[in-house]
Amino acid sequence: MIARTLPIAVAVLALLTLPLWIGGTYYVNVTSQILFYAIFALGLNVLAGYGGLVSLGHAGLFGISSYVVGYMLQLGYGHTAAILMALAVGNVSMAIYALLSLRSTGIGFIMITLALGQILWGLAYRWISVTGGDNGINVPTRPAPFGLSLADSGNFYYATLVVFLLSVIAVAIFARSPLGAALMGTRDQPRRMNALGYHVLAIRFWACLFSGLLTSVSGILFVYYTQFISPQTLALTSSAEVLLMVISGGPGTLLGPIVGAGLVVVVKNVVSGFIERWNFLLGAIFVAIVILMPEGLVPGTVRLWRLATRKRAPAKAEIKTEGKP
Amino acid sequence: MSTDTQTSGGATPVLELKGLCKSFGGLHATRDVSLRIMAGDRKAIIGPNGAGKTTLFNLITGIYPATSGNILLFGQDVTTWPSHRRTALGMARTFQVTSLFPKLTVLDNVLLAIKGLRPSKFVMWRVLSSYRDVYEKAHQLLEQANFLDRKDTEVRNLSHGEQRQLEIILGLASDPKILLLDEPAAGLSSGESIEMTKFLMGLDPKLAILLIEHDMDVVFDVADEISVLHFGEVLETGSPEQIHSSARVQEIYLGTD
Ligand SMILES: Nc1ncnc2c1ncn2[C@@H]1O[C@H](COP(=O)(O)OP(=O)(O)O)[C@@H](O)[C@H]1O
Numbered sequence A: 001m002i003a004r005t006l007p008i009a010v011a012v013l014a015l016l017t018l019p020l021w022i023g024g025t026y027y028v029n030v031t032s033q034i035l036f037y038a039i040f041a042l043g044l045n046v047l048a049g050y051g052g053l054v055s056l057g058h059a060g061l062f063g064i065s066s067y068v069v070g071y072m073l074q075l076g077y078g079h080t081a082a083i084l085m086a087l088a089v090g091n092v093s094m095a096i097y098a099l100l101s102l103r104s105t106g107i108g109f110i111m112i113t114l115a116l117g118q119i120l121w122g123l124a125y126r127w128i129s130v131t132g133g134d135n136g137i138n139v140p141t142r143p144a145p146f147g148l149s150l151a152d153s154g155n156f157y158y159a160t161l162v163v164f165l166l167s168v169i170a171v172a173i174f175a176r177s178p179l180g181a182a183l184m185g186t187r188d189q190p191r192r193m194n195a196l197g198y199h200v201l202a203i204r205f206w207a208c209l210f211s212g213l214l215t216s217v218s219g220i221l222f223v224y225y226t227q228f229i230s231p232q233t234l235a236l237t238s239s240a241e242v243l244l245m246v247i248s249g250g251p252g253t254l255l256g257p258i259v260g261a262g263l264v265v266v267v268k269n270v271v272s273g274f275i276e277r278w279n280f281l282l283g284a285i286f287v288a289i290v291i292l293m294p295e296g297l298v299p300g301t302v303r304l305w306r307l308a309t310r311k312r313a314p315a316k317a318e319i320k321t322e323g324k325p
Numbered sequence B: 001m002s003t004d005t006q007t008s009g010g011a012t013p014v015l016e017l018k019g020l021c022k023s024f025g026g027l028h029a030t031r032d033v034s035l036r037i038m039a040g041d042r043k044a045i046i047g048p049n050g051a052g053k054t055t056l057f058n059l060i061t062g063i064y065p066a067t068s069g070n071i072l073l074f075g076q077d078v079t080t081w082p083s084h085r086r087t088a089l090g091m092a093r094t095f096q097v098t099s100l101f102p103k104l105t106v107l108d109n110v111l112l113a114i115k116g117l118r119p120s121k122f123v124m125w126r127v128l129s130s131y132r133d134v135y136e137k138a139h140q141l142l143e144q145a146n147f148l149d150r151k152d153t154e155v156r157n158l159s160h161g162e163q164r165q166l167e168i169i170l171g172l173a174s175d176p177k178i179l180l181l182d183e184p185a186a187g188l189s190s191g192e193s194i195e196m197t198k199f200l201m202g203l204d205p206k207l208a209i210l211l212i213e214h215d216m217d218v219v220f221d222v223a224d225e226i227s228v229l230h231f232g233e234v235l236e237t238g239s240p241e242q243i244h245s246s247a248r249v250q251e252i253y254l255g256t257d
């Protein structure tokens, strides 16, 4: 128990005190980015990891919520209305997205979600009266919940951290809930699940809505962070990037998408300051991960760790391997 | 409910097939199969590989739609129903190819199986193992099957024989009134086969069983009636003794090859 709770406690403490020791607003901002991209990756992981449904159009859903916030503010609504509307539109969009794509699985699912993502990107580009086309939408202000202005990067960080921690708890419970267990069941043995009385499509649909909620939430944090949204956010490269976060960290695990988000954001922001070709570096890192730890960084590290500790304690015959993420 | 599904005793068959046909393109995998199973019946289907036995199960459970004919469960026409709704009526099956959740423990496999027919299967804000009733049912099920000592073993670490038995335990999790077993003894050693036979004979006598099996020792011990399937067609139906001594069956199946 201690072995499990201690690292979590240390990590939470480190996150809570982060602005005090990280050494600068710039790094606080980078961490905020990691946190909301981690929420996005956790959302995609619900489908791609736990459900075995690799969605390549998630940036479109992420972008919808961002655009709704921008558009609502532009129309003169307040932040609360904008955020609620973004969540509502995001979830309705996810429901439609799910109904269209869940008809197939595997490659078929990838292709349909890819196409849907491209349609959303095209819409952002062409529906100029709402989206402003190429120019995008500026979001001039950030909200100030309980009188705390999120314009301050420290406050924004803490707001993001709260949402992040809530999301992690929600996903952790989801993964052990009846629906989460059923979702993993439909990934591994859809026929068996059907024979057990599960409605496979319904289970996947609910999982999509949960994934969509997390995606919406991260899209809202994103647009308040950058205070700008343009079609680029919905592009295929964005969908691929978040998928890489999931795959590199470890699909179907709780920690994997978070680690993956950290890796991608750090390489993008920090390393790109020193190395011109950061894209190349990112690619090289992924190739290395896929070759050395095909199951992802988190499960791969766990495996190596177990291998090392098993050598030291050969008497322990069967070490329980991670069944549940 | 149509009257002709009633037998003279007034009891409704648990499962009834009427002129069931299935073709895959030009291949007639199931031809005009009719069958009636009452509560507590123990019937077996035998036949050479490719005879259409598994296809028949896939039709009964709704994995494939029937080309023509009808399937009645407890007198209800379920021919066009999806699988999960048929399960909810009281039907369960096992698979010829072991279809378990290999990375989950035995207990988690059973919990998942029990949850299949509960409305709370869609809950995502509560941990599965916190459902006392499901947990207790799983314990009970594993105890009856003498499996409780292995409840925390990951399924992939079980022996093949144990996995075949767990297949059946998962089938029993939904308290079915009819259980379809697709070659439960496939790949078992003769010792394991005997274990399996004992296990099957120890099941609730009210449970109807339809059994596909190649191992004749299992079939002759478990089944009261045997149907022989050949090229998708029921060639002969009779008691184990009749089937054993039938010249036609000898020819195509028990084979003096
Ligand atoms: N999905 C399918 N598509 C096409 N042909 C199939 C399909 N399933 C089974 N068949 C064919 O139907 C025949 C019966 O197969 P099956 O029911 O598996 O036989 P058995 O279980 O008796 O060995 C075989 O010729 C098989 O190739």
Ligand SMILES: [Mg+2]
Residues within 6 Å of the ligand: B053, B054, B055, B096
């Ligand atoms: Mg078969």
